[in-house]
Amino acid sequence: MPRPLPPGLQVRQARADDVPSLATLLSLTPDDGTLYQYPHVLKYPDDMHLDWLRPLVHDPTSLIRIVVVPVDGKDKFVGFSCWTRQEADPLDPTKTRPAKIAAEVPVADEVEKDITNDSPPSEEQSEVLVPNEARAAAIERGRKRGSPSPAKTTPCYELGGLVVHPDYQGHGIGSLLVRWGLDEAAKERVPVFVGGETQGVDFYEKALGFQRLSPTEFWLDAEGRDITREEVKSGNEGWKKENGGVSGAELVWLPDGYVFELDNEVYKG
Numbered sequence: 001m002p003r004p005l006p007p008g009l010q011v012r013q014a015r016a017d018d019v020p021s022l023a024t025l026l027s028l029t030p031d032d033g034t035l036y037q038y039p040h041v042l043k044y045p046d047d048m049h050l051d052w053l054r055p056l057v058h059d060p061t062s063l064i065r066i067v068v069v070p071v072d073g074k075d076k077f078v079g080f081s082c083w084t085r086q087e088a089d090p091l092d093p094t095k096t097r098p099a100k101i102a103a104e105v106p107v108a109d110e111v112e113k114d115i116t117n118d119s120p121p122s123e124e125q126s127e128v129l130v131p132n133e134a135r136a137a138a139i140e141r142g143r144k145r146g147s148p149s150p151a152k153t154t155p156c157y158e159l160g161g162l163v164v165h166p167d168y169q170g171h172g173i174g175s176l177l178v179r180w181g182l183d184e185a186a187k188e189r190v191p192v193f194v195g196g197e198t199q200g201v202d203f204y205e206k207a208l209g210f211q212r213l214s215p216t217e218f219w220l221d222a223e224g225r226d227i228t229r230e231e232v233k234s235g236n237e238g239w240k241k242e243n244g245g246v247s248g249a250e251l252v253w254l255p256d257g258y259v260f261e262l263d264n265e266v267y268k269g
């Protein structure tokens, strides 16, 4: 059982002035996909994250939900999830299009404040963050090689990002953020899709009942080379995190009784 949720926890849609804190949180919590080779490296706030978050916070087809908890009279920013919703395209019902999901966020001057209360990184920690570009490119290839994302053809909710501050993991915050989308999807009787790498895949599968879509699975070694399903089965462990590799998959969560098919594989809710 996770520890109890921190007292005073609040969940709300992100505002424009939350962007720097959000970027900081993302920098503090690299995911397994691209950056885990540099877990000791922190940079504040990361320009790469700022660049994609700034327009996203105003996009009504993306919903950024954040978790804040009161610490010493200030809001500490401890979690984030990003959702989109795909609806049937009225011009071509075999396809989907992004639907409005978020309230309008007024354009405000972005305040250079950091409500995470984290002290600046030490000199040792502030080495330049070097994204593992070979790894990122290999993951992109892995994703493209599998079936195209089912969200392009199936009305659904899609989880595009999930992060919980390292000091607050294990309190049920990640589950709380994901369950919101599962509840919305259950009401509308549509699936929820998420792409995950290593620890994300385990979390969505074991903690939240997602199912791995096997045609989308991929395994990469430390140099970003593909390892085939057959090689994995015959004991190649180059994809394991401790060996510098990574694996990933698209996962689906289905409402009760919903049946979903992808490349002749059937998944049931």
Ligand SMILES: CC(C)(COP(=O)(O)OP(=O)(O)OC[C@H]1O[C@@H](n2cnc3c(N)ncnc32)[C@H](O)[C@@H]1OP(=O)(O)O)[C@@H](O)C(=O)NCCC(=O)NCCS
Residues within 6 Å of the ligand: 001, 002, 029, 030, 031, 032, 161, 162, 163, 164, 165, 168, 169, 170, 171, 172, 173, 174, 175, 176, 195, 196, 197, 199, 200, 201, 202, 203, 206, 207
């Ligand atoms: C993955 C992550 C979001 C989980 O958030 P969290 O708030 O710590 O998760 P919760 O406290 O809600 O955990 C709920 C349950 O999931 C389990 N769990 C958490 N992380 C897990 C993991 N990586 N693998 C398997 N189970 C996991 C917990 O042990 C807990 O189980 P319990 O109820 O039996 O005790 C968080 O660890 C994180 O931000 N990681 C870094 C970023 C990342 O990998 N995001 C996923 C993107 S692909």
